[in-house]
Amino acid sequence: MSALDRLPSGDGDRALIAGTLCLLVGGLFAVTPLQAQLPGALYVFVEVGITFVIFGMLVLGLDLQYGHTGLVNFGHVVFFAVGAYATAMLAAQDSFAGISLGYPWPLALLVGVVAAALLGLVVSATSIRLRDDFLAIVTLATAEIFHSVFVNFEGIFGGNVGILGVPRPIAAVAGDTDTRMIATILVIGGLTLITLAAVTRLTEAPYGRVLRAIRADELVTRSVGKSTIVYKTQAFVYGAALAGLAGGVFALYNGAVAPGFFTIQVTVTIWIGMLLGGAANHRAVLAGLAVIMGLRLVSRFGLSVTPVSGDVFAAFRLVVVGLILVAVIRFRPAGIWGDPQELGVDR
Amino acid sequence: MGLAQNIVFGIVTGSYIAIAAIGFTLIYGIVNMINFAYGEYLTLGAFVGFLSASAVPLPLPIAVVVAMIGGGIISIVLARGFFTPINDTGPVPMLLTSIGLGIAIRNAIRLVGGRGARYIETETTTFRFDGVPDVAIGSVDLLGGFFVTSEHLVVFGSAVAVFLSIHALLTRTDVGIAMRAMGDDESLARVRGIDTQLIRDSVWVLAGVLAGLAGVLMAIQTNVSSTTGFSHILQILSAAILGGAGSPYGAIIGAYVIGLALALSTAFLPSSMTGLSSAVAFAILIAVLLVKPSGIAGTEVREA
Numbered sequence: 166m167s168a169l170d171r172l173p174s175g176d177g178d179r180a181l182i183a184g185t186l187c188l189l190v191g192g193l194f195a196v197t198p199l200q201a202q203l204p205g206a207l208y209v210f211v212e213v214g215i216t217f218v219i220f221g222m223l224v225l226g227l228d229l230q231y232g233h234t235g236l237v238n239f240g241h242v243v244f245f246a247v248g249a250y251a252t253a254m255l256a257a258q259d260s261f262a263g264i265s266l267g268y269p270w271p272l273a274l275l276v277g278v279v280a281a282a283l284l285g286l287v288v289s290a291t292s293i294r295l296r297d298d299f300l301a302i303v304t305l306a307t308a309e310i311f312h313s314v315f316v317n318f319e320g321i322f323g324g325n326v327g328i329l330g331v332p333r334p335i336a337a338v339a340g341d342t343d344t345r346m347i348a349t350i351l352v353i354g355g356l357t358l359i360t361l362a363a364v365t366r367l368t369e370a371p372y373g374r375v376l377r378a379i380r381a382d383e384l385v386t387r388s389v390g391k392s393t394i395v396y397k398t399q400a401f402v403y404g405a406a407l408a409g410l411a412g413g414v415f416a417l418y419n420g421a422v423a424p425g426f427f428t429i430q431v432t433v434t435i436w437i438g439m440l441l442g443g444a445a446n447h448r449a450v451l452a453g454l455a456v457i458m459g460l461r462l463v464s465r466f467g468l469s470v471t472p473v474s475g476d477v478f479a480a481f482r483l484v485v486v487g488l489i490l491v492a493v494i495r496f497r498p499a500g501i502w503g504d505p506q507e508l509g510v511d512r
Numbered sequence: 513m514g515l516a517q518n519i520v521f522g523i524v525t526g527s528y529i530a531i532a533a534i535g536f537t538l539i540y541g542i543v544n545m546i547n548f549a550y551g552e553y554l555t556l557g558a559f560v561g562f563l564s565a566s567a568v569p570l571p572l573p574i575a576v577v578v579a580m581i582g583g584g585i586i587s588i589v590l591a592r593g594f595f596t597p598i599n600d601t602g603p604v605p606m607l608l609t610s611i612g613l614g615i616a617i618r619n620a621i622r623l624v625g626g627r628g629a630r631y632i633e634t635e636t637t638t639f640r641f642d643g644v645p646d647v648a649i650g651s652v653d654l655l656g657g658f659f660v661t662s663e664h665l666v667v668f669g670s671a672v673a674v675f676l677s678i679h680a681l682l683t684r685t686d687v688g689i690a691m692r693a694m695g696d697d698e699s700l701a702r703v704r705g706i707d708t709q710l711i712r713d714s715v716w717v718l719a720g721v722l723a724g725l726a727g728v729l730m731a732i733q734t735n736v737s738s739t740t741g742f743s744h745i746l747q748i749l750s751a752a753i754l755g756g757a758g759s760p761y762g763a764i765i766g767a768y769v770i771g772l773a774l775a776l777s778t779a780f781l782p783s784s785m786t787g788l789s790s791a792v793a794f795a796i797l798i799a800v801l802l803v804k805p806s807g808i809a810g811t812e813v814r815e816a
Contacts, residue, residue: 209702239611291802298546301803302749307792313791364596380579392611433615476627484617488613494605495598 176448177365184358190349195339203343209465211346217458218350219415221357224435224454225364228405232444233368234400235380237297239432240304242356244281244405246427248412250315252277253328253422263323270332274413281409282402285507293394308429312481315424327423331416353414360407365447367403376400377445410500434458437490443503453500460486516700517658518779519772523663524733526771527671529744533751533763534724541695542715545595545606549614552740553590555621557583558731571588572634576728582716582754583724584717591716596709614742622738629630629735630816637662650796667694674722678760683808688716695758695775748776756806760800770796 194201203211207226223245230236256273257265261306292303315322322328335352339345367373378386379393416422433455442453468475501507532554539547551613561579561594564570594613598605642657682688690711691699702708728742752772755762770793777792 237607292798295801295805296603297608299753299801299805301607302546302753306746306750306797310791310794313788317788317791322658423677433611436608437612452709454613477623480619480623484616484623487612487614487616487619491609492615493596494601494609494612498601498605 175365176364177367177369177438179357182362184355184362186242186299187351187355187358189355191335191348191355194344194348194351197369198340199344200340201344201347201400203346208346209462211350212459213324213462214466215346215350215353215418216356216456218284218357219418220431220435220438220454220458221413221451222411222414223408223431224252224439224450225357225360226411227435227440228447228450229364229368229376229400229407230404232439232446232450233373233380234397236293236397236401237301237306237381238401239301239436240306240308240360241359241404241408241430241435242427243304243308244285245412245431246308246311246422246424247284248281248409249416249422249427250277250322250328250412251409253331253416255323256417257331260323260328262319262326263328264321265328265330267352270447274417276411277416278406278409279464280407281412285402285405286398288405288469289487293401297467299457304430305429308432312424312427317426318454323423325424327425328416329421331422333419333420334417336420343455349418349507352395353418356410356414360410361447361451362485364407368447368454380445383406403452418496433486435492437493440500441489441495445498446500446503449502457489458485503510514658515779518775520660520664521778522586522772522775523768524667524771525774526768527705528726528729528733528762529751529771530671530767531722531729532748533676533745533755533767534760535672535722535726536748537752537758537760537763538691538715539719540752542594542691543591543606543712544601545717547595547610548607549590549610549617551741551745552614552617552621553583553587553723553759554727554730554744555618556741557584557720557727557738558736558740559621559625559727560586560724561575561728562630562632562736564593566630572632572732573578576725580721583677583727584720587720588716591713595716596712598714599766606666611713613649614745617740618742625738627738629737631735634663634732635765637767639771641739646784658680663720663732667733674725675764681718682760687711691715697761743773744798745749747793749791749806753797754800756777 195201197237221242226244227238227241230241246406252270252273253260254264254440255266255268255276256270258267259265288304288307292300295303315327316325318324335349336345339348368376375391375396378391379396382392415426419426435454438457439450439455440453442451443449460482464478468478471478493500524619525802533551535553536547536550539545539550557579561581565572565575566580568575590613595606595610598609603766638659638661640657640659644778682692690701690706691714693706694708698708701711727741728745731771732787734740747770748767751766752763754769755764773792773796774789777789781788
């Protein structure tokens with residue numbers, strides 16, 4: 166029996182191994198004097214790539230909620246923001262504005278995840294029984310409320326400036342900029358892959374089958390003795406906790422949080438990525454997100470070769486993004502790689 | 513500034529939100545979708561009004577009528593192009609489509625018109641009521657002098673005119689009665705020989721006309737920019753749901769509740785937190801959905 170045969174074959178296990186490898190290599194770059202060289206032209210790719218892997222955790226959580234369970238959460242950014250703010254406020258030292266407590270960052274990250282999960286629990290306890298489109302409105306309104314709270318309570322959340330002075334664990338140990346960027350994308354990418362492994366495990370298990378059954382027909386699922394409300398709440402809280410993790414990681418990578426990072430635009434981006442790729446398929450939603458975030462690269466490069474202003478270009482990109490969403494729903498409701506039959510959009 | 517002044521502001525805000533919320537709630541009740549792009553209809557209406565008042569230039573009342581007609585045409589064209597083809601897919605795909613369409617339109621306007629705000633020139637008369645005594649409780653003045661401008665009166669007057677004509681339309685005309693029938697039960701309406709697609713189209717036109725009017729009133733009150741409508745969509749939505757989604761009369765009440773809540777929270781919140789007033793509107797919305805999801809006069813929106 167060769168070593169190859171003993172390698173696990175499932176998607177989840179492969180993602181777990183790849184993720185662990187990424188984490189180890191990334192950690193190696195960060196803590197040892199090992200150095201990486203990054204050609205200047207690739208900077209922008211790595212930068213967008215880091216945002217992509219962070220958003221990847223968001224889209225995996227959202228897909229657990231919408232793709233698998235059918236919960237229309239249109240305020241996903243609020244859990245991202247709460248995770249980021251909780252982590253930042255606990256870990257930051259001498260922030261210019263707002264609360265900074267200076268606790269060790271692993272503790273802060275943990276609190277960030279728990280805070281987001283708790284908010285998810287509160288939202289689902291109150292609103293999970295609402296009809297789909299009204300759940301969308303409540304979650305959206307929740308996100309808007311938190312956004313204005315973050316902006317307006319300057320003494321606590323730092324207002325428009327946000328929380329500065331958040332420790333950056335990777336930047337603290339990495340030698341130079343190139344090494345730091347490589348280590349960051351590897352470590353966070355590793356976390357995203359491990360997340361992928363975890364959600365794959367979850368949805369391939371009988372548990373995931375119950376979630377998909379709820380999406381397909383809640384009444385039937387209840388009639389076979391499954392407490393659908395409990396399952397829906399759990400799926401919602403898992404998704405919120407993942408968003409909180411993404412938020413905490415974002416705060417520790419970025420070194421600062423501010424309301425400007427957590428606008429409705431984040432929610433829209435991950436929703437479009439998920440629908441474009443094909444909801445209820447973990448790898449498809451990541452691929453869809455990659456396509457949408459790839460557009461950012463295109464517009465960055467396009468910006469340098471065309472004589473128009475950045476504002477015009479951003480507006481143009483958003484027109485395209487909006488029309489993509491419309492076109493996907495109209496012509497390919499299951500997304501590019503989704504399964505129309507499973508999603509119940511067979512037409 | 514006294515409470516009386518804030519109530520005036522609240523009623524004015526409530527008036528244009530009410531006009532828009534009626535259109536929004538009619539679409540919800542009859543097409544069965546939450547139209548998140550509705551704010552953009554307001555923006556487009558406001559721009560049509562602005563262009564015809566300043567570029568052509570037409571007298572303001574005619575510009576308002578042009579904006580209303582423009583709003584109606586825009587609404588039916590967009591509905592035919594984007595919403596009618598997916599009418600049978602259910603509320604969530606329709607909501608998502610409207611979100612995508614809203615992003616596209618908003619940024620297309622930004623692309624053409626830039627970010628800047630534009631103002632419609634109007635002649636304003638201000639009526640002051642300074643003789644009213646102050647009734648101070650703590651830092652809050654419960655009465656106080658206030659003023660009303662002719663713009664305020666125009667906005668409020670248009671709103672009342674809209675309420676009366678909508679009431680007449682829904683109770684006195686065949687189209688209006690058919691709309692109400694469809695809102696109650698679409699299949700039954702069809703069995704009775706109502707051309708449901710025609711009624712749906714007339715609702716789109718009506719909602720567009722109302723959006724055009726609300727947009728141009730906002731433009732007269734404040735200014736026109738690419739985010740004019742979007743910045744109000746959540747308030748419109750809150751008003752419609754507060755009133756009971758699908759009910760035009762509920763939407764009117766809901767709109768004034770939201771308008772007054774916004775104005776009063778500006779009055780009572782400390783000055784550093786006036787930005788929270790929009791959060792107050794959403795908090796009301798969430799509270800309504802939790803306590804009485806059917807709103808003041810509407811249907812059940814809970815599943816289980």
